[in-house]
Amino acid sequence: MRPNVIINAYACSPNKGSEPGMGWNWIISISKFCNIHIITEGEWKTEIEESITDLPQGINLTFYYLPVSDKIRNMCWNQGDWRFYYYYHKWQKRALKQAEVICETVSIDIIHQLNMVGYREPGMLWKIKDIPVVWGPIGGFGGIPTPFLKSFSNKEAIKQKIKQAINNIQVYTPYIQKAIKKSDVLIACNSVAKNKLQHFRKDKVLVISEAGSLISSNKNTRNYNFETLKILWIGRNIKSKALSIALETMTELNDLNIELNVLGVDKSEAHLPNEETQNVNFHSWIPHEEVQNFFNSSHLLLFTSLYEATGTVVLESLAKGVPVICHDTCGQGDIIDSMCGVKVPMKSVDYSIQTFSKEIRNLYFNKNLIKSLSDGAYAKAKEFQWENKGKLMNDIYFNLLNKK
Known part of the structure; x- marks a missing residue:
């Protein structure tokens, strides 16, 4: 009944x-x-x-x-x-x-x-x-660790501290x-x-x-013998999403043939670290079908968010067989493991940038590992x-x- x-x-x-x-x-x-x-x-x-x-x-x-x-x-x-x-x-x-x-x-x-x-x-x-x-x-519990507030304006940092204090009391x-x-x-x-x-x-x-996942009936047949490593970043241009960390990470990888596609942010809204950041493409609002096309052609998702429940895009990425590189925090920290991605401890902005770039560099030269993580991503998505x-x-x- x-x-x-x-x-x-x-x-x-x-x-x-x-x-x-x-x-x-x-x-x-x-x-x-x-x-x-x-x-x-x-x-x-x-x-x-x-x-x-x-x-x-x-x-x-x-x-x-x-x-x-x-x-x-x-x-x-x-x-x-x-x-x-x-x-x-x-x-x-x-x-x-x-x-x-x-x-x-x-x-x-x-x-x-x-x-x-x-x-x-x-x-x-x-x-x-x-x-x-x-x-x-x-x-709704937790908050942005203090070392990461240095990338915020003084006004925004104070606002975050007040918000976290209220969180602890409310x-x-x-x-x-x-x-x-x-x-x-x-x-x-x-x-x-x-x-x-x-x-x-x-x-x-x-x-x-x-969050949950919808598994595609057909796995993507993406090319792992790539000349260009394609990375995806998806979100709004708000401080907690930490797009700036992703952009700074890319400046550390200028010597490699890597492409970052940023979905949901217009170039005019972003603050590029310097003019040498040539390996980033910005796409403001695009239809859901086109987002799926980006997933299908990407090798990695770079998820730099500092604070949220669970980014729905994380499970969407796994369902498409796209491994996730993220901070070890919130819901994504519970989901991502060594079988389907890479987690970076939240110590400081500089540490995140250096560690994200190191891990991406390692994957760039280890295409078989990306393929293995992709298989693990599909398996993880099935759990959710x-x-x-x-x-x-x-x-x-x-x-x-x-x-x-």
Whole structure:
């Protein structure tokens, strides 16, 4: 018998990445095993309704839309705009009322607070009595190590320090502590979040990455007897993504035939270390199909991010058989190992630049190792397939129901 589940997912879209894509992929994966009632904001209502008709499990999905204004939507996607949390909190009150209405007409077995992933707003569905609650994946803990703040402006560095101080305090507020204690199952998105949440729970905190992978049916037949080593960097030009470290790394490799393609950043936005950095190509916004073409023709992904839950691009890269070179931190630090990439300890900006360049130089002269890492990338991606998350969550739900 399929359990009836309410999922609270503010952000949900079949055509987007990041939080909206994460929400959609978790939901459609779980819906293969459960009947789901989804409470979402509705920015992508049209896309959702069109996509449901193409899904075999579409009959198991019922969406409830609670839209907000374009102004609030812009605040949401403008990272760093703290005003959004005021409106998001008000939206969660609406979500609670909607969930209560659903419970009046449907026999709900499980409530799942899915996203946004950050711990600061856990929603209010845990207030509904006598129904087990799952919260997660949960992230937002940790921060950018102090040595890396030297690459920030003084204003930005101070802002980051304040943010990290608030991070360390805010989790102790009664509102968040009640959600932590009232939830029957907590799911951390990475080991950093798990270690923090474990302080407040005697029972085990699970770890499930918020990101997932879709494995291509056909492996790429990229050329490993290359003349030019092609490296990919994908992201927005914000300080936490540390594009500057990638660009500085490339200046250390000017003597080699290496090409870095930067996706998501226009050249006018970037600050090249010097005019000798000739081996970098910039591509601002490009369609998703073209991004896939870049994956198919690249040998490595350079992921320099300093702080996030798990970069969705990391698993997307692995699914394409592209090994990842990254910092040993956050979700990517949990996922990447010596079988599918290279991790660099976070010591300082200079250390990262020198170590990234050393590792890339080593791979440039060791093409067989790149091929081996590519095979390992495919294998690693299979561990994180979206379908596996659906099966895993179904097991978690049934374990909860068996305890009732």
